[in-house]
Amino acid sequence: xxxLETWRNMAYGEELDAKRREEMWSGYFAIEKGIYEQILAEPxxxxxxxxxxxxxxxxxxILIMTGxxxxxxxxxxxxxxxxxxxxxDTEVRIEIxxxxxxxNMVAAKADxxxxxxxxDNILSEERRxxxxxxxxxxxxxxxxxxxxxxDPCPCGSGKKYKKCCGRNQ
Numbered sequence: 001x002x003x004l005e006t007w008r009n010m011a012y013g014e015e016l017d018a019k020r021r022e023e024m025w026s027g028y029f030a031i032e033k034g035i036y037e038q039i040l041a042e043p044x045x046x047x048x049x050x051x052x053x054x055x056x057x058x059x060x061x062i063l064i065m066t067g068x069x070x071x072x073x074x075x076x077x078x079x080x081x082x083x084x085x086x087x088x089d090t091e092v093r094i095e096i097x098x099x100x101x102x103x104n105m106v107a108a109k110a111d112x113x114x115x116x117x118x119x120d121n122i123l124s125e126e127r128r129x130x131x132x133x134x135x136x137x138x139x140x141x142x143x144x145x146x147x148x149x150x151d152p153c154p155c156g157s158g159k160k161y162k163k164c165c166g167r168n169q
Contacts, residue, residue, distance in 0.1 A: 003051065003066040004083050011067060031060050032068055033112055039096060040118035047094040051086055054094075062088050069094075071108075075101035098122050099131060106135040 055065035149162035
């Protein structure tokens with residue numbers, strides 16, 4: 001079984017009862033925060049190694065590192081690691097795109113991550129606010145303005161909606 005599948009079964013499956021899953025996640029979030037603090041201290045640095053080597057480097061278990069790599073994968077510069085098929089000897093690379101990472105942290109509602117002090121040295125406060133607003137707006141569904149039969153047709157023909165595009169409605 002691939003590492004990612006094992007991680008997801010543990011994290012989201014029925015292997016753990018509710019209490020143990022909560023304990024697992026709170027431990028994971030603490031480790032995740034520590035890893036991000038180290039990565040954000042040198043955001044331009046490219047980190048490479050096998051999954052096992054990175055787990056050792058950051059003082060965690062291979063499965064926790066797998067979950068971390070799964071979470072960060074969409075925030076990397078121009079590539080993704082082969083998380084679906086990786087095992088402990090798979091070479092991976094972490095080269096973050098700071099804006100993508102911040103945006104994805106906001107999307108994940110991970111306020112303990114997007115409020116880390118290291119962000120002050122990476123993105124300006126204004127840019128962080130822009131990314132925050134962009135992400136929050138991306139999930140907002142806006143209702144289209146209702147078109148009534150006697151309104152001008154939105155296609156620009158100059159006719160009433162009921163005599164133009166709304167004729168077959």
